[in-house]
Amino acid sequence: MTYRVHVRVMPRTGLLDPQGQAVEHALTALGFDGTGDVRIGRAIELDVRAGTADEAAERARQMCDRLLANPVTEDYELQVETPA
């Protein structure tokens, strides 16, 4: 079975996110009052062939630990789409 996996990688809370800050300033400049704590991460989607959704999630987790996220600076979440 092929599972579509959605990975969301975010800079770890507490670490300076200059991109988020710059976008926050731009939003404020555009008149979007009350905007705060903008943080910018990365979304990755991929197909994973596996026997079960759990197996697909486990493989995706290994991909995150080894390559897709940096354990020093980033946290990740993943979601496995159930095939239609």
Add this chain to the structure above:
Amino acid sequence: MTRVAVVQFPGSNCDMDALRAAEAVGADATLVWHRDTSLGGADVVLLPGGFSYGDYLRSGAIARFSPIMAAVQRHAAAGGPVLGICNGFQILCEAHLLPGALMRNAGLTFVSRPVPVIVERAATPFTSAYAAGTLLQLPVAHGDGRFAATDDVARMLEAEGRVVLRYAKGDPAAPPGNPNGSANDIAGICSAEGNVVGIMPHPERVISQLLGSDDGLGFFTSFMTTAGTAAA
């Protein structure tokens, strides 16, 4: 004769400068392609600056899985000297040969200018030619140079004397030292044993008065005197 391998990744762009710098101090320097699996018996390994794999995903994240990196890991584990400059430093962190990570500059801009740095540690194969406390002017050229580490790791680096280079204030008329928001003004660190060194500044760009300065030459003369014993 001291043999130096300069690893060339797709997107390296300071490889020839590093090669020339090694040659300038009399080393037998060769380029090693990232797909090679052997360092060809090199005593010293240089990972040059540039934008390996276009900095895709994260700087250094993909290069660190290049076939040659297994040989670099073995060389480092055996106590062999390894110097990562700029992108090379990023690759060493991604490869867990050095702790921490290099993140987007705090100011978001790509910074390309000479900065004052202090040699904090002379006891490495790449800084032994300097006295600790020496102030150098070295060029930086990076967008992802903000050294980040957990508080525990930062404390450990300080306690173990593993900060090799630190951004300094320098001339009061010049812009402030830390160009990227690095933790503790860190510009370069080393492994616990001191043989693996990563630095953001580019000493290979300032190895002769013809280039305006030879402040960086010591990084290369250093390993000419220490590499023989380290590799033996």
